[in-house]
Amino acid sequence: MDELFVKAYVDESEKEHIARPNLTALQDGWLRLKKNKAAVVCLFTLIAIGLLAILAPEFSRYSYKETNYDIIYQIPSMEHFFGTDQFGRDLWVRTWMGTRISLLIAFVAALLDLTLGVTYGAVSALAGGKVDAVMQRIIEVLVGIPHLIIVILLMMVMPAGIWTIVVALSITGWVNMARLVRGSILKLKNQEFVLAARVLGTSTAGIIWKHLIPNTVGVIVINAMFTIPSAIFTEAFLSFIGIGMQEPKASLGVLINNGYQVLRNFPHVLIFPAIVIVLIMVCFSILGDGLRDALDPRMRK
Amino acid sequence: MKSAEKKLLLEVKHLKKYFQVGKNQILKAVDDVSLDIYKGETLGLVGESGCGKSTFGRTVIQLYEPTDGRIVYDGREINGSLPSAERHGFTRKMQMIFQDPYACLNPRMKVIDIVAEGIDAHGILKGEERTKKVLELLETVGLSEEHANRFPHEFSGGQRQRVGIARTLAVNPEFVICDEPISALDVSIQAQVINLLKELQEKRGLTYLFIAHDLSMVKHISDRIGVMYLGAMVELADSESLFEAPLHPYTQALLSAIPIPDPDVEKSRSRIMLEGSLPNPVNLKEGCRFASRCPYAEQLCKEKTPEMKEVRPGHFAACHKAM
Amino acid sequence: MSRLLEVNQLQVHIRTQHGIVQAVRGISFYLDEQETLAIVGESGSGKSISVKSIMGLLPKNGKIVGGSILLEGKDLSKYSERQMQTIRGSDISMIFQDPMTSLNPTMTIGKQIVEVLKEHRKDMTKTQMKDRALELISLVGISNPETRFDQYPHQLSGGMRQRVVIAVALACDPKILIADEPTTALDVTIQAQILDLMKDLQKKIKTSIIIITHNLGVVANIADRVAVMYGGQLVESADVRELFYQTEHPYTKGLLASIPKASHKGGELTAIHGTPPDLMDPPKGCPFAARCTKTMEVCRQYPPEDMLCGESHHARCWLLDERAKAFRE
Numbered sequence: 017m018d019e020l021f022v023k024a025y026v027d028e029s030e031k032e033h034i035a036r037p038n039l040t041a042l043q044d045g046w047l048r049l050k051k052n053k054a055a056v057v058c059l060f061t062l063i064a065i066g067l068l069a070i071l072a073p074e075f076s077r078y079s080y081k082e083t084n085y086d087i088i089y090q091i092p093s094m095e096h097f098f099g100t101d102q103f104g105r106d107l108w109v110r111t112w113m114g115t116r117i118s119l120l121i122a123f124v125a126a127l128l129d130l131t132l133g134v135t136y137g138a139v140s141a142l143a144g145g146k147v148d149a150v151m152q153r154i155i156e157v158l159v160g161i162p163h164l165i166i167v168i169l170l171m172m173v174m175p176a177g178i179w180t181i182v183v184a185l186s187i188t189g190w191v192n193m194a195r196l197v198r199g200s201i202l203k204l205k206n207q208e209f210v211l212a213a214r215v216l217g218t219s220t221a222g223i224i225w226k227h228l229i230p231n232t233v234g235v236i237v238i239n240a241m242f243t244i245p246s247a248i249f250t251e252a253f254l255s256f257i258g259i260g261m262q263e264p265k266a267s268l269g270v271l272i273n274n275g276y277q278v279l280r281n282f283p284h285v286l287i288f289p290a291i292v293i294v295l296i297m298v299c300f301s302i303l304g305d306g307l308r309d310a311l312d313p314r315m316r317k
Numbered sequence: 318m319k320s321a322e323k324k325l326l327l328e329v330k331h332l333k334k335y336f337q338v339g340k341n342q343i344l345k346a347v348d349d350v351s352l353d354i355y356k357g358e359t360l361g362l363v364g365e366s367g368c369g370k371s372t373f374g375r376t377v378i379q380l381y382e383p384t385d386g387r388i389v390y391d392g393r394e395i396n397g398s399l400p401s402a403e404r405h406g407f408t409r410k411m412q413m414i415f416q417d418p419y420a421c422l423n424p425r426m427k428v429i430d431i432v433a434e435g436i437d438a439h440g441i442l443k444g445e446e447r448t449k450k451v452l453e454l455l456e457t458v459g460l461s462e463e464h465a466n467r468f469p470h471e472f473s474g475g476q477r478q479r480v481g482i483a484r485t486l487a488v489n490p491e492f493v494i495c496d497e498p499i500s501a502l503d504v505s506i507q508a509q510v511i512n513l514l515k516e517l518q519e520k521r522g523l524t525y526l527f528i529a530h531d532l533s534m535v536k537h538i539s540d541r542i543g544v545m546y547l548g549a550m551v552e553l554a555d556s557e558s559l560f561e562a563p564l565h566p567y568t569q570a571l572l573s574a575i576p577i578p579d580p581d582v583e584k585s586r587s588r589i590m591l592e593g594s595l596p597n598p599v600n601l602k603e604g605c606r607f608a609s610r611c612p613y614a615e616q617l618c619k620e621k622t623p624e625m626k627e628v629r630p631g632h633f634a635a636c637h638k639a640m
Numbered sequence: 641m642s643r644l645l646e647v648n649q650l651q652v653h654i655r656t657q658h659g660i661v662q663a664v665r666g667i668s669f670y671l672d673e674q675e676t677l678a679i680v681g682e683s684g685s686g687k688s689i690s691v692k693s694i695m696g697l698l699p700k701n702g703k704i705v706g707g708s709i710l711l712e713g714k715d716l717s718k719y720s721e722r723q724m725q726t727i728r729g730s731d732i733s734m735i736f737q738d739p740m741t742s743l744n745p746t747m748t749i750g751k752q753i754v755e756v757l758k759e760h761r762k763d764m765t766k767t768q769m770k771d772r773a774l775e776l777i778s779l780v781g782i783s784n785p786e787t788r789f790d791q792y793p794h795q796l797s798g799g800m801r802q803r804v805v806i807a808v809a810l811a812c813d814p815k816i817l818i819a820d821e822p823t824t825a826l827d828v829t830i831q832a833q834i835l836d837l838m839k840d841l842q843k844k845i846k847t848s849i850i851i852i853t854h855n856l857g858v859v860a861n862i863a864d865r866v867a868v869m870y871g872g873q874l875v876e877s878a879d880v881r882e883l884f885y886q887t888e889h890p891y892t893k894g895l896l897a898s899i900p901k902a903s904h905k906g907g908e909l910t911a912i913h914g915t916p917p918d919l920m921d922p923p924k925g926c927p928f929a930a931r932c933t934k935t936m937e938v939c940r941q942y943p944p945e946d947m948l949c950g951e952s953h954h955a956r957c958w959l960l961d962e963r964a965k966a967f968r969e
Contacts, residue, residue: 020938021963024929048657208421211380212481216435216488217408226434230425365827366798459913473915474683503682504854508898508911515908530828537900537909574832576857578899580880583860590836591829595797 048310055306058299065296069115078106080113081264089282099284101274110266111288117261118268118293121181122247126240128186133193134236140194141201142224152198155191163188167250171259181260185247193239200232234311241304245297252293268293326492326524327354327377332386334369334376342599346372348548349386351625354492359518359525361539361556363532365571367598368545370528371416374494377526378413390492409439412490416497418477422469428455428480429465435488454483458513475506482513486521494526499534511538532575536560544568547598547606550625554632564634566611605637613638644712644848645671645694645816651706652686652693659920663689665872666707668946671816676842676849678863678880680856680895684916685869687852691818693717695734696724711816730760733809737821739801743793749804750789753777756811776807779844781837799830803837810845819851823858835862856899860884868892871917871927873943878953888955890932926958934959936967 049055073080078096084104092099098107140151170184204210204227213223248268254260255269256276263270268289275286334347347369354360362370376383379395388396395407412435415421422431432451436442442450452462458479469477478498485493495514499507515538517523529535535542535556542559544552544567552565563569573589591610605611608618615638623635652664664686671677681687692698694709694716709716711731716724728734736742744752753773757764764772770789777785780803793801802822809817819838823831839862842849853859859866859880867877868889876889887893897910914931917923923930929939939958947960958964 017938017942018963020941021936021958021961021967023967024935024937024940051657208415208417209423211375212413212415212421212484213423213434213438214380215378215408215413216484217405217438218434219438222438226426227423231423365829475915504856505682505895505898505912506915508909509913512908512911532828533900570829574829576832576835576855576861578856578860578884578896578901580860580863580884583857588832588836590833 045307045310049306052306052309055303055310058302058306061295062299062303065115065292065299066119069112069119072112073109073116076106076109078109080105080110080266082106089278089285091282091284098288099282101285102278105264107271107285107288110271111268111292114266114268114271114289115292115296117178117265118248118251119296121178121185121251121267122244124182125185125189125247126243128182129190129193129243130236130240132186133190133239134197134232136190137194137197137199138201138224138228141198141205142228148198155194158188158191161188164250164253167254168259171254178261178265181251181254184254185250189243189247193236193243196235196239197232200235201228204228204231234308238304238308238311241300241307245300248293248296324356325353326356326391327352327526328387328389329353329377330387330389332373332376332388333384334372334381335384338599344599345548345601346598347376348601350545350548350550352543352550352553354524354526356491356524357518357522358540359527359538361535361542362526362528362545363530363535363542363571364545365530365595367547367595369548370545371496373545374413374496374526374528378411378494380413405439409435409488410490411492411494412485412488413494413496414478414481414485414498417501418474418481419501421481422477424469427466427468431469431480432483432487434484439488441488450487451483454486455480457486457517458483459509473506474502475509478502478506478510479513482510482517486517489521490523492524492526494528496528497530498527500529500531507534514538532571544571547595547601549606549635551607551636552632552634553625554629558629558632562632564628564632564639565607565636566613566638567607568634605635643670643710644673645850646710647690647694647707648710649707650690650693650704650709650717652689652698653703653705654689654699655701655703656920661919662922663702663872663919664693665919665922667867667869667872667874668707669867669874669877671848671850673815674842674846674848675864676839676851676862678859678866679850679852679869680854680859680866681852681869682854682916684871684919686872686919687869688820690869691734691820691850691852695728695732695818696721697734726760729756729809729814730812731814732816732818733812733814734818734820735802735805735809735822738825739798739805740793742805743801743808745793748790748792749777749796749807750774752804753808753811756808760812772811773807776811777804779810779841780804780807781833782807798826799833802826802830802834806834806837806841810841810847813845814847817847817849819849821852821854824853824855831858838862856884856895868895871922872919873927873956874954875928875957876953876955878950878955882950882953886950886953888949888953888960889928889957890934890959891928894931926956934967936964 082105086104087100088102088104090096090100096106096108098111101107101110136151140148166188167184170187171180174180210223210227213227251260251267252269252272255267256273261267261270271289272286272293275289279286329350329352332347332350336344336346338344350373362373364370372381375381377388383396387394390411429451432454433447436447436450452465455461455464460476460479472480499510502510511534518525527535527539539556541553541555543550544565546567552559552563552568559568560572563572570589570591577583596609603622604620605618605623608614611618617637623637625633625635628634628639648668649666650664651666654661654663667690679687689702693704696716696719704717707717750773753776754769757769757772774785774789777788782788782800782803796804823834826834835858838849851862863880865878866880866883868875868891870891876883876892883892887896894910894912898912900909912931917927917930925941926939926944929935936958944956944958946954946956949955949960959968
């Protein structure tokens, strides 16, 4: 070891070297999400459900409205995986068709929520002052009115159908998103990197698109994750009380309503759609929670 | 500052910035502060929390609208009345470096885009040339190409601050306001950043307004120093004079409170201990702001607000008893 | 000689999602009665984690993986949480940097002091506890203790709050007071007051103090002995005068050279280039090797041993080794 007491060559670049791998916020978030086993399981479950919803009805030889009075109320078998209902329709196809419709309604409603909520919240936060105050008062009034009552009233007034349900759901759901987005932007507005952007001469539009929105995306995505199960549940509830989808089209709520009426004698009619809806809701919630933990930069280190 | 050519770059006249913090509650964050800054010099601005030095800097650079007063840069009046096209061009000349290295960079942008922000905002360069310029700037601040595609959270505080400096330099400013640029950094990193700032000043002929609360560091880098207390300027002089012969009692107390990294000296010092603490800054009354804690306060001090007077050549103080 | 506190070869690991950070890599130091030890270091040096280990306040993902912490002979690193709860506040107290968050905003300051007494001094009556609290409020230099007793933290200034924090910490006459950057968040004039207060209280209560700071001026002001940490290791420890006037370790020298002295103006500050090492993958040899101006090959390959370079002056640096004599010339 004695011979080592001589001058060492030190690479200049070593001094500023960064050891950690180069990750974007997204990649970093994904890595953290992967560690949350429950969230990953839910993610794959949802993907599986989604695939089944799209593909199962296409690959079956039965259609969702094909009736056959010879085979009504059959229990699950190799012919009919989920059995048949009161009109002899194949429940496997109807369940996945219903899932497709429920998911479609939920996604579109969430999308409308998002668009309306983000715009409202962003404008409110950026305008500030009196405009902001007025906009917030409007929201407070809206929140005060029972959400479900508005939805039911709308359903009774407008023609039945998917789009009616979507609109009814969106009308009140956007409020939460608006509040969250407003909160996020208010906080970001005064951060030093936004001040720096102003000092450097970045235009207001530039500030919104380069700085404010990218840092709010996390909040938006996570809130959307929670909006979806909420929409699915509300739709199911509406269908369950009879003002949702109309026959022969079925959403999960309609199926559950049908199954509920014959629960005593033919439980299989209720069980399968019920399991699917529970799975969807639970998985979105757990995934949403997982995403929130994974994307929150403060929880780093 | 060596030579006799002292060209006036920035004139701030009776600047006021008041905030409404409640019904009938006015916080006079900056209350009638006047200051001249000459080309090529470094003017240090010190004071403790609540003195208004940061607010002063941000008002000068137009992040806040002044409540009153005039700001004249290079002969042109710039407060609020500039048409937006001119104001856009003006942002290239006056820039700011911020305090918190953990908040001054957008966590979702790559370093190359962060540094190029000013370039993009003014459309100066594009494509290949833009990349080249950014890499040049990174090298100037002691970083390298490997850092260009990384994100802020991968860097240390000192490195982030240097990215911030590179970003500021990208638009070729003349005048840079440094708002507590080193307060959040470790001691050994502070020296790196200070050396870099001085080097850049020499090479590019920059003028600095250096806002900080660490007096020793300010003395090291500044030609002249202004001391603020509760929104007012209480003393202004060149660094040597301020440290050797402070006139204002607050400056004297401030200087005596700085711990010196020398055990024999530090342990045997006698200090000027200030009684009590800062009075409520909201709705201040007439009279010297420092009177409640000043060991020399008299009746006059409590009644009449002192003005900045040139007590010795080039050495100003706002104190009835300074001579 | 039995020390009041003896830390031997302490090793602490922190589990993160990217891997294990070796935050503290085998440090040893001691504390005697009625003395003040300053632990100096920058972010990432491991100084805060070290004292948190002493208090048993490591975060959930942190763990002591080696070494011992002996308080009057008893090994604290092996204590359960319940055992540590009897020690905290009565034998060892800790105060933190931010007085705003150290106090409960919904409790009067008098009550907060009494709470500590209730926990550890069950032999005292209610009246005795209140008297003691008033005594402490006065002891830390706050006037009108009777009035202040019933006030809430937000009614006090930052400096006063820190005084209250100190009062709470000293309520049960602890043998050791650990102060983690107690004045960093305070204005310079208030800092001077608080440091004087701590020195004053030390004489009155006869407690020992461990103060963590990165400010060498504060060290010169209050410390009897100093320990310098870098990259999870203790690179130099000595009496305060020897540390400043006979500095041995290049990092300490670099630190001292990078702060402006009040005397000279202008010129360059001798900066230490580069950044501290990543402790998830600590360097093989000396943690300071990449940034040192006098690195030798041996420094990069082998961690330096603890060398004695004066009475009770230790430093971990190969330059102090006999064999480095030729290089030093």
